[in-house]
Ligand SMILES: Nc1ncnc2c1ncn2[C@@H]1O[C@H](COP(=O)(O)OP(=O)(O)OP(=O)(O)O)[C@@H](O)[C@H]1O
């Protein structure tokens with residue numbers, strides 16, 4: 001029996017590779033024989049594009065599941081002939097976020113639903129919006145672990161400490177027990193030809209050590225990621241021999257080990 005891991009993918013910046021990480025990690029876990037559910041919490045529903053899906057209507061979206069009084073099941077769509085499924089997002093997530101501010105246990109809406117109607121997957125991956133509001137608070141409350149992709153730009157590197165502070169504040173305010181640890185930082189969109197990227201990458205081990213957070217191997221910048229997602233595919237399926245496919249291995253191994261170690 002494996003223990004479910006719920007991974008919240010969070011960053012306090014847009015376009016840092018959250019959705020890319022969610023999709024490629026899910027696929028890598030699938031290759032290891034694990035099942036994974038991707039949940040799109042972003043009103044912009046980028047996962048639809050990355051997964052090659054048409055937009056879902058409200059009834060078949062995560063927003064319906066989180067709406068007040070809903071007792072239905074998770075609407076899941078299987079992906080890529082694998083054990084990966086996705087619960088699609090919907091633009092109405094923005095209105096739902098406003099409503100959650102005044103709803104009793106609004107921060108726990110997702111956690112409560114995952115408890116009431118458990119997903120059977122080994123790993124649940126929460127793809128979060130870039131703004132740290134009610135939706136991200138819901139993700140933290142529902143997560144067993146947090147993963148933080150980080151772009152090698154000044155604002156992202158200096159923003160990590162702010163994100164950690166925000167997380168600690170939420171964990172304390174919501175009295176999460178056990179509190180979800182940050183599984184690690186994942187440097188994203190790394191272009192070794194750019195001096196500034198090399199410089200920030202060199203600084204990151206010290207930043208991670210100060211914050212006592214694991215630093216994962218960087219995901220390289222490659223136009224093939226964009227080409228793959230334009231076709232609704234992960235890079236591992238689009239170009240299985242591409243070197244960037246290796247960039248998710250260590251992280252996927254750690255997540256797979258967690259599903260085992262938490263159950264023993
Ligand atoms: N390693 C990479 N190499 C090249 N392009 C990438 C890489 N990772 C992500 N991208 C591209 O960068 C853009 C932003 O990535 P992504 O959507 O994953 O970020 P995000 O943090 O989820 O953004 P948002 O905050 O808008 O949700 C996308 O067009 C994506 O295809």
Ligand SMILES: [Mg+2]
Pocket residue numbers: 018019020042046127128
């Ligand atoms: Mg995204």
